[in-house]
Amino acid sequence: MDKSMASMVVRVADGLTSVIDIRGDVTAASEPALMAAYEEASRQGARRLVLNFSGLEYMNSGGIGMLVTLLVRANRQHQPLAAYGLSDHYREIFELTRLDEAIAIYDDEQAALSDAAS
Numbered sequence: 001m002d003k004s005m006a007s008m009v010v011r012v013a014d015g016l017t018s019v020i021d022i023r024g025d026v027t028a029a030s031e032p033a034l035m036a037a038y039e040e041a042s043r044q045g046a047r048r049l050v051l052n053f054s055g056l057e058y059m060n061s062g063g064i065g066m067l068v069t070l071l072v073r074a075n076r077q078h079q080p081l082a083a084y085g086l087s088d089h090y091r092e093i094f095e096l097t098r099l100d101e102a103i104a105i106y107d108d109e110q111a112a113l114s115d116a117a118s
Contacts, residue, residue, distance in 0.1 A: 006030035008037035010044070013113050018046035023055030028062030031069070038070055047079055050112045051103070054085030064097055071102055080104070082112045 006024040013019050018041035020034070041049055074081050084106040086094065094100040106112040 006033055008033045010037050010040045012044055012046070013050065013109075016046065017048040017050060017113060018044060019050045019052055019109065019113075021052045021055060023057075025057050026059040026063035026066065028066060030063060031066045034066060034070060035073075038073060042077065042079070049074060049079055049081050050109070051081065051083040052085050052109065053083055053087075053090065056085070056087070056090065059090060059093075064093070064099070067099065067103070071099075075102075082106060082115070084108050084112045 006022060006026050006029075008030075009021040009023075011019045011021065020037045020041060022034075024030075026034075038049070071081060081102070082104040083094075085108075086105060091100075091105060094103070094105060104112070104115065106115065
């Protein structure tokens with residue numbers, strides 16, 4: 001896989017929660033891949049979404065904008081978003097942009113899924 005291209009893989013974690021594994025670079029060019037993953041998760045019945053950033057190589061402002069677009073779509077469908085696997089650098093960016101107020105941030109998948117189930 002070309003490092004500059006993002007790949008998004010959807011996994012069903014339980015009957016209500018899907019995990020989107022994000023690998024590579026997240027930029028505005030990644031929007032079709034992320035939105036396709038979102039649509040796939042929604043078709044599979046996901047009521048909650050967890051974004052796995054542990055394979056993230058790079059994210060720029062276009063990628064942040066794309067996450068805001070995803071957040072708006074998920075909010076319209078009453079699908080809470082959570083995330084894990086963010087490096088300290090990207091956690092700080094989520095805090096600076098206040099994305100952490102709309103997307104719950106966790107240290108690992110188990111914590112994200114445990115909280116989503118409660």
